[in-house]
Amino acid sequence: MKSFKIGLIRVITMTDKTMMEMHGNQIMDYYPQLKVESRCIPDQYEGIHSPETKSIAIPKIIELAKQFNNKDALIISCADDPAVKELNDCLDIPVIGAGMSVAGIARYYGPVSGVLGITDYAPPAYEEMFGKDLINLGRPKGVNGTLDLMTEAGEEAVMELAQKLKEKGAMSISLACTGMSTIGITNKLAKLTGLPVIDPVLASGARCLYECLSRQI
């Protein structure tokens, strides 16, 4: 079996190892060909939820990326794709952003998609992929960061927003926060709306496996 060594960066500081490794473990469960080692950036307990918190995280991500050894690819587990371009420019291995992965997979289902994340702005990959055909209704009510998704009210607000995106004509729902993968809401949203809903962690793994294999054939 062709298998690959992957470094995964969480853009939120987590002291609980199980939580910190959750996305990496999900990826290994979905794609056993990927062997994932997870790390998280320091001193950023609320993750990335604004242009400011993204700016602060970028140098930390670059620093952390350089500490991985002997990896075939890196995954930045954030829909905002922080430092992805910078790292692809300076490293020899592919660096996969969750945002670009979701947007690329969503485009398959048609040119109109609804973005569902934790910010009022859409992350850059979603804007770039769908342009004026991106439906953005802002963030779910009461959700100001990834940790808010872990509450019952947060989950309900996400469900409500998904339904609104469908009503506005979305052909797919592009999840725009990897915290959506943490709470396992993707399938609930797919059942609720009947639309393809793209899970950021599942999409990152798919893209990563493709990129690794494409260098071997």
Add this chain to the structure above:
Amino acid sequence: MKSFKIGLIRVITMTDKTMMEMHGNQIMDYYPQLKVESRCIPDQYEGIHSPETKSIAIPKIIELAKQFNNKDALIISCADDPAVKELNDCLDIPVIGAGMSVAGIARYYGPVSGVLGITDYAPPAYEEMFGKDLINLGRPKGVNGTLDLMTEAGEEAVMELAQKLKEKGAMSISLACTGMSTIGITNKLAKLTGLPVIDPVLASGARCLYECLSRQI
């Protein structure tokens, strides 16, 4: 390991079992989670290389698709995506076309792509994905069908056309015939051009695995 049963349809009649099963075997080699059973349509020894040959093939593909039992997904191993829409409308499992798979993956590398197949027209998925930003310089010199790719002259013509697509500004090369996967030219083209070159069989497998997994999470 989550694994899936896949039916794969070759749109060219082949009496040699090894040749007929080649794409399926490539997919199983790349993605061991996919267990592929291959079949080919009858009485079409030159495959699909025109709107007419596509029309003739469509009812044969639909008929063959219905003969598979207990599959989690089907792959139509042709960049023209013949019968893909029709089958997705009438079957409960995902039906993956090589063309849509390539185009979706190529779009990740940017909005301008060069199409490289065996017809002067671009297959529908490539047109739909890239619109006016698709660079189409027609088919490689002297290539009139998938079997012509298996000659030295055919391979040289493909290499030459890839270089021209790059000169015209392609950010990626979207291969548009699964016969390109048969001759294993993808990596040679990537080395020659320095561009991402999307292999139709590798792309179909990636998309298929994603679609199967997305129904399970």
